[in-house]
Amino acid sequence: MIWQLDLILLVFIVACAIGALVVKDLLGSVILLAAFSLLMCLLWIEMGAVDVAFTEASVGAGITTVFFVIAVFKTERRSKD
Amino acid sequence: MIQEQESIVIKTVARLLVPFIQLFALYVIMHGHSSPGGGFQGGVILAASFILFAVAYGLDEMKRRFSIKALTVLTSVGVFLYAGIGLLCLLLGENFLDYGVLPVIEPRGMGMLGIEIGVGITVMAALISIFHDLLDFE
Numbered sequence: 001m002i003w004q005l006d007l008i009l010l011v012f013i014v015a016c017a018i019g020a021l022v023v024k025d026l027l028g029s030v031i032l033l034a035a036f037s038l039l040m041c042l043l044w045i046e047m048g049a050v051d052v053a054f055t056e057a058s059v060g061a062g063i064t065t066v067f068f069v070i071a072v073f074k075t076e077r078r079s080k081d
Numbered sequence: 082m083i084q085e086q087e088s089i090v091i092k093t094v095a096r097l098l099v100p101f102i103q104l105f106a107l108y109v110i111m112h113g114h115s116s117p118g119g120g121f122q123g124g125v126i127l128a129a130s131f132i133l134f135a136v137a138y139g140l141d142e143m144k145r146r147f148s149i150k151a152l153t154v155l156t157s158v159g160v161f162l163y164a165g166i167g168l169l170c171l172l173l174g175e176n177f178l179d180y181g182v183l184p185v186i187e188p189r190g191m192g193m194l195g196i197e198i199g200v201g202i203t204v205m206a207a208l209i210s211i212f213h214d215l216l217d218f219e
Contacts, residue, residue, distance in 0.1 A: 050117040051118070051119075053117075054117050055122055055125075058125040058129070062126075062129045066129075066132055066136075067211070070215045074215070
């Protein structure tokens with residue numbers, strides 16, 4: 001484990017998570033969540049859990065993004081609160 | 082929501098990429114017991130390739146080639162394969178999913194491969210079914 005790399009990845013992950021919560025445009029929120037998944041996958045690899053990283057990359061960044069985009073187009077793009 | 086695209090770029094890129102994505106998914110399933118990956122991840126990548134096809138060529142074309150009835154049958158076939166191999170070991174006098182007694186060459190590797198293929202088929206069919214149901218909502 002390289003702690004500098006860990007720190008950089010963690011800062012970006014927290015930034016992506018807070019951004020996904022704050023952004024009013026729900027499509028942008030979905031894209032930020034995909035970026036969160038990808039960075040999380042890099043962190044898993046860096047910590048040595050390659051199998052978990054594989055699942056995170058294929059499910060988190062691949063399939064759920066498509067499902068969330070469909071859900072946004074089926075409902076509303078702007079968040080009310 | 083998803084109609085057929087006019088853009089020739091999207092269609093060509095999807096047509097070129099889909100076979101390679103499926104080949105990689107089969108590789109992930111086949112090497113599941115000796116390297117990262119396995120039935121679940123391979124099934125997800127296989128489903129992603131079909132979803133890419135549906136996004137580029139429209140849902141109707143996808144339904145014409147891969148009917149919903151076939152998806153339902155495939156979901157059950159995967160579970161049947163998994164439980165069937167387990168019960169076969171039970172019938173041959175060992176515990177559930179104890180591959181050692183299977184009458185094939187290298188029984189442990191082959192039994193695990195059968196399990197991975199079953200899981201992959203089920204995950205692929207279930208994820209494409211969820212995709213269909215989300216788009217057909219209303």
